[in-house]
Amino acid sequence: MRISARTxxxxxxxxxxxxxxxxxxAEWVALTQDIPRRFxxxxxxxxRRAGLVRSQRGPDGGYWxxxxxxxISLADVIHVTEGVEQGSEHFPAAAAPLADVWAQLRSxxxxxxSEITLAHIVDAPTGLTTSGS
Known part of the structure; x- marks a missing residue:
């Protein structure tokens, strides 16, 4: 999986x-996370348009x-910025079973x-383990 800089x-x-x-x-977010301000x-x-963030204008406003x-899972955020990947791999002849491997990998x-939430990231002291680890 490739993750873009945007994601x-x-x-x-x-x-x-x-x-x-x-x-x-937004300025605080940009400064604390080393994100170019316009980006x-x-x-x-x-x-915000995807419904993951809310905002209010004004001096007491901001984002939350x-x-x-x-x-909110990492998958929720990734789907907003990357979209949903469509399974379009085509492997010829003897390599055809690789399409199933790629589908399983995506799954x-x-x-x-989908299992890892923002709370998991915030609460993780140094590393992150999931129920499968």
Whole structure:
């Protein structure tokens, strides 16, 4: 799986929002996560449109998670920025069974990313283990 810089920034922004106590400005997210400011604004807008983030304008406004961190998985964020991968691999002749391997890989990948929430990331002291580890 390849993860774009946009997705990496989106995940960092979401973790930052999960650690914040109340609304925070986009500038704070950009500075604390080393995200270029304009890029951060665009990502937060995309996440807001997808319903993962809420926002309010004004000096007391900012951005915050639309749901508790324990209800937002990494897969939720990745689907917003990367979209859903379609299984379109075609392998000729003797290699045809590889299509099933790739499908299983995508399924396991999705299951893992769906299992890990922002709360897991925020609460992880140094490493992250899942129920399968």
């Amino acid at each position: 990496q920034y989106a995940l960092c922004a979401m973790v930052a929002l999960a650690t914040a106590e109340g609304p925070v400005h 951060c604004d665009n990502i937060l807008l995309q996440l 998670l639309a749901r508790p961190a324990k209800e 396991h990948e999705h299951a893992l990313l």
